[in-house]
Amino acid sequence: MGTETETRTQRDAGGGRSGAYTRSVRWLETLDESQFAYLLLAPVFLLLGLIAFWPLLSTFELSLHADRLTGATRVGEFVGLQNYVELFTGQKALVNPFFSLEQPLQSALVVTLVFTVVSVLFETVIGFGQALVLDQDFRGRRWVRVAIILPWAVPIVIQGMIFYLMFQPGVGFAVGPLSDLGIISSQPFNDLGSSLLLIIVADIWKTSAFMALLILAGLQSIDRSLYDVARVSGASRVQQFRYITLPLVIPTVAVAMLFRTIDAARVFGLIEASGAGCTTVPSLSCQVVTTFFTIGRYGTAAAIAFTTAGIISLLVAVNIARLARGGL
Amino acid sequence: MPRDSSRESGGRRATRRRFIAAAGAAGVSAGFAGCLYGTTGSGGETVVSFGFDPSAAQAVGDEIRALFHEEGGLSNDIRITFEPGVQDSGSRRDKYMRQLTGGEADPDLILMDSGWTRTFIDRELVTNLSSFLPQDVLDTVESEYLESSLSTAMGSDGSLYGVPLFPDFGVMQYRKDLVRNAGFQPDEDDWATEPMTWERFSQIMAETLQANADEEESLRYGYVFPFDSYEGLSCCSFNEMMTSWGGAYFGGRDNLFGPIGERPITVDTEPVVNSIRMARSFIYGEDDDAALDGYPRISPENVLSWSEPNVHNAMVNGETVAQRNWPYSIATNATEENYGTDYGVMPLPYATEPSNAQAEGTGGTTSALGGWNMTVNPNTEVPDAVREVIEAATTDEVMLGLFRIWGWLPPKLELLRTQAARDIEPTGRYAETLYVAGQNSMPRPVTVLWPQESSAISSAVNGSASREQAPAGAMTDLKNELQVIEGST
Numbered sequence: 001m002g003t004e005t006e007t008r009t010q011r012d013a014g015g016g017r018s019g020a021y022t023r024s025v026r027w028l029e030t031l032d033e034s035q036f037a038y039l040l041l042a043p044v045f046l047l048l049g050l051i052a053f054w055p056l057l058s059t060f061e062l063s064l065h066a067d068r069l070t071g072a073t074r075v076g077e078f079v080g081l082q083n084y085v086e087l088f089t090g091q092k093a094l095v096n097p098f099f100s101l102e103q104p105l106q107s108a109l110v111v112t113l114v115f116t117v118v119s120v121l122f123e124t125v126i127g128f129g130q131a132l133v134l135d136q137d138f139r140g141r142r143w144v145r146v147a148i149i150l151p152w153a154v155p156i157v158i159q160g161m162i163f164y165l166m167f168q169p170g171v172g173f174a175v176g177p178l179s180d181l182g183i184i185s186s187q188p189f190n191d192l193g194s195s196l197l198l199i200i201v202a203d204i205w206k207t208s209a210f211m212a213l214l215i216l217a218g219l220q221s222i223d224r225s226l227y228d229v230a231r232v233s234g235a236s237r238v239q240q241f242r243y244i245t246l247p248l249v250i251p252t253v254a255v256a257m258l259f260r261t262i263d264a265a266r267v268f269g270l271i272e273a274s275g276a277g278c279t280t281v282p283s284l285s286c287q288v289v290t291t292f293f294t295i296g297r298y299g300t301a302a303a304i305a306f307t308t309a310g311i312i313s314l315l316v317a318v319n320i321a322r323l324a325r326g327g328l
Numbered sequence: 329m330p331r332d333s334s335r336e337s338g339g340r341r342a343t344r345r346r347f348i349a350a351a352g353a354a355g356v357s358a359g360f361a362g363c364l365y366g367t368t369g370s371g372g373e374t375v376v377s378f379g380f381d382p383s384a385a386q387a388v389g390d391e392i393r394a395l396f397h398e399e400g401g402l403s404n405d406i407r408i409t410f411e412p413g414v415q416d417s418g419s420r421r422d423k424y425m426r427q428l429t430g431g432e433a434d435p436d437l438i439l440m441d442s443g444w445t446r447t448f449i450d451r452e453l454v455t456n457l458s459s460f461l462p463q464d465v466l467d468t469v470e471s472e473y474l475e476s477s478l479s480t481a482m483g484s485d486g487s488l489y490g491v492p493l494f495p496d497f498g499v500m501q502y503r504k505d506l507v508r509n510a511g512f513q514p515d516e517d518d519w520a521t522e523p524m525t526w527e528r529f530s531q532i533m534a535e536t537l538q539a540n541a542d543e544e545e546s547l548r549y550g551y552v553f554p555f556d557s558y559e560g561l562s563c564c565s566f567n568e569m570m571t572s573w574g575g576a577y578f579g580g581r582d583n584l585f586g587p588i589g590e591r592p593i594t595v596d597t598e599p600v601v602n603s604i605r606m607a608r609s610f611i612y613g614e615d616d617d618a619a620l621d622g623y624p625r626i627s628p629e630n631v632l633s634w635s636e637p638n639v640h641n642a643m644v645n646g647e648t649v650a651q652r653n654w655p656y657s658i659a660t661n662a663t664e665e666n667y668g669t670d671y672g673v674m675p676l677p678y679a680t681e682p683s684n685a686q687a688e689g690t691g692g693t694t695s696a697l698g699g700w701n702m703t704v705n706p707n708t709e710v711p712d713a714v715r716e717v718i719e720a721a722t723t724d725e726v727m728l729g730l731f732r733i734w735g736w737l738p739p740k741l742e743l744l745r746t747q748a749a750r751d752i753e754p755t756g757r758y759a760e761t762l763y764v765a766g767q768n769s770m771p772r773p774v775t776v777l778w779p780q781e782s783s784a785i786s787s788a789v790n791g792s793a794s795r796e797q798a799p800a801g802a803m804t805d806l807k808n809e810l811q812v813i814e815g816s817t
């Protein structure tokens with residue numbers, strides 16, 4: 001390497017180039033390998049930064065401006081953090097959810113957290129179970145695999161329509177029995193509790209397969225000889241699971257949960273497609289969309305969007321910290 | 329293979345530089361073509377893009393285009409291209425909001441729901457037509473068009489920003505054959521033009537249901553109406569119910585369009601609460617905690633999640649005696665293949681006479697005002713052609729033609745009293761009823777805050793009608809919520 005560098009320097013120096021060029025080349029030659037690598041990667045970092053952070057900063061900048069509901073100017077004057085203060089103190093008039101909490105933003109936060117925690121938890125458990133089944137060698141495994149993965153292949157709009165048709169009063173077969181049992185109300189899409197339950201079930205139905213696939217990858221990366229040794233040592237299946245499978249697959253489960261948490265925290269499409277709608281199930285993303293497009297409060301919508309991004313970043317940071325510690 | 333970027337092709341050497349030059353030239357040409365498209369068509373005519381109703385554009389777009397030229401006198405140098413919006417009105421509003429906020433020049437002419445035209449006016453996103461249209465056209469519109477329809481297209485400064493293409497009025501549609509079987513005489517008693525009370529109506533429906541239950545296997549309901557938690561509830565089906573009781577959201581007719589924050593909020597008054605109690609009586613019967621005496625159970629609980637298509641289907645399937653719907657439903661049900669002349673239409677019932685109404689300008693039969701207005705994109709590059717299209721739309725021939733082709737009512741209400749309108753089958757048969765409904769139409773209170781207020785109202789009314797909360801308590805909570813929204817500008 002040293003020889004190559006020497007040759008390069010000699011070639012450039014003897015090429016009759018300008019002084020600045022020569023100085024640049026010399027400076028480059030003084031960089032160590034990792035610095036040189038970062039320098040080469042700098043344009044990519046810059047581009048990624050622009051793509052990832054410029055919209056975020058732009059949204060933050062918009063969130064510092066007042067709403068302007070009339071007149072040709074779309075954005076009001078600079079108001080600092082006033083939008084955030086009003087949002088968190090409940091002074092902002094948003095599209096109020098069909099929900100008993102008085103403050104729309106807090107209601108949306110609660111709805112989003114309930115959806116995220118419950119759906120991710122169930123998806124992880126069910127996905128783990130499905131992955132364990134798929135990891136076994138048995139006759140018809142291919143068909144079971146197709147059956148498990150099929151819901152994941154269904155587009156979100158179709159998935160929404162399936163649940164809409166199942167739970168729309170007068171149309172769906174599921175409303176009467178479940179309503180009689182007191183599990184859902186007779187108008188499930190007009191009731192927050194029932195709608196939230198149905199959306200969580202719909203999400204679990206679809207996305208458990210995604211978890212299963214990720215966890216299956218983790219299971220299949222475990223060295224099979226460990227099980228052979230365990231069997232020879234007389235370990236039971238439960239002991240094999242507890243002392244080999246579980247510890248070795250936990251990092252994969254944690255990564256899968258991280259992906260799903262990020263995805264669940266921004267839920268919107270399923271709510272709209274299922275017939276419940278953002279008025280009945282006001283997630284944070286719903287509040288951003290209705291505040292921006294329906295009522296045209298651009299500053300407020302930006303503040304909610306930035307807050308949502310902050311919450312998701314926090315969830316990601318917590319998960320990454322846990323991953324770094326090697327646990328769930 | 330040589331390390332040269334050039335390739336032999338057809339005897340010519342294509343280098344990278346040549347390729348870039350060619351691509352650049354093609355891009356510039358396409359750019360020019362793009363700029364030109366939209367102003368002139370292939371035959372040198374001026375093209376006006378018209379953001380339009382998707383069903384009408386698909387089914388009868390060519391007929392409507394021909395109507396504008398042949399009967400509206402639109403120059404053959406102008407070609408209308410219909411740009412169908414999505415069917416859902418709210419989604420169309422959001423799309424136009426994005427397009428106009430972004431300064432797009434397309435579409436040149438936009439059909440806007442009378443329920444949200446004001447939002448665009450207040451945001452200064454549409455052209456002021458008072459300084460755009462010729463004076464004679466303005467005079468025609470301002471003096472002959474239905475006033476309530478026109479009010480949805482005017483700014484707070486009194487200027488005109490939209491020209492109604494067609495209005496819509498909620499009406500009661502019912503099966504004459506069934507009510508006759510129950511011993512009633514709709515024709516002799518002038519049901520078509522003499523509105524009845526809600527109490528009498530509900531009793532007639534209950535008796536009719538009972539009298540026909542054995543013969544009509546599919547018949548299950550007396551009356552169905554759209555009462556889902558959506559815009560159609562707050563703007564229309566509940567608005568007209570409440571108004572017919574003498575109630576109002578904001579004190580009365582004078583305060584429909586403001587002033588925001590200074591108008592009284594009157595959703596907790598007795599007429600409004602009673603109208604919800606009436607809905608609960610219809611759905612749950614007189615045993616319900618909040619039911620009114622004398623109003624029997626005539627409706628299914630399903631109406632709490634039904635919008636207009638569900639209600640329409642119940643009538644088409646023979647499941648109901650009566651439905652509250654828009655006139656489009658007449659065009660389907662009153663044809664000879666369906667109920668024919670056994671299909672009846674009457675003005676919506678009422679509970680309080682206008683003279684006894686608590687809120688100003690309310691009481692009596694009330695039809696929610698729907699319909700669509702033509703507005704002009706301020707960024708249009710073909711203003712003269714757009715002006716001519718609007719002028720054509722204001723002729724009697726085009727208005728009657730739209731009624732004939734697609735059932736769109738003329739915004740000039742007097743046209744409904746002409747023989748030409750009555751001769752249009754099947755909807756023309758009900759022109760007198762539609763005239764009465766039009767005269768008693770009530771616009772929704774649209775301001776820039778209406779989307780928020782509408783959402784709050786529909787949630788509260790639907791929740792209370794579905795027995796989640798007592799009507800009086802729900803309306804008190806709603807009043808507080810509306811006060812916060814009204815104070816938020």
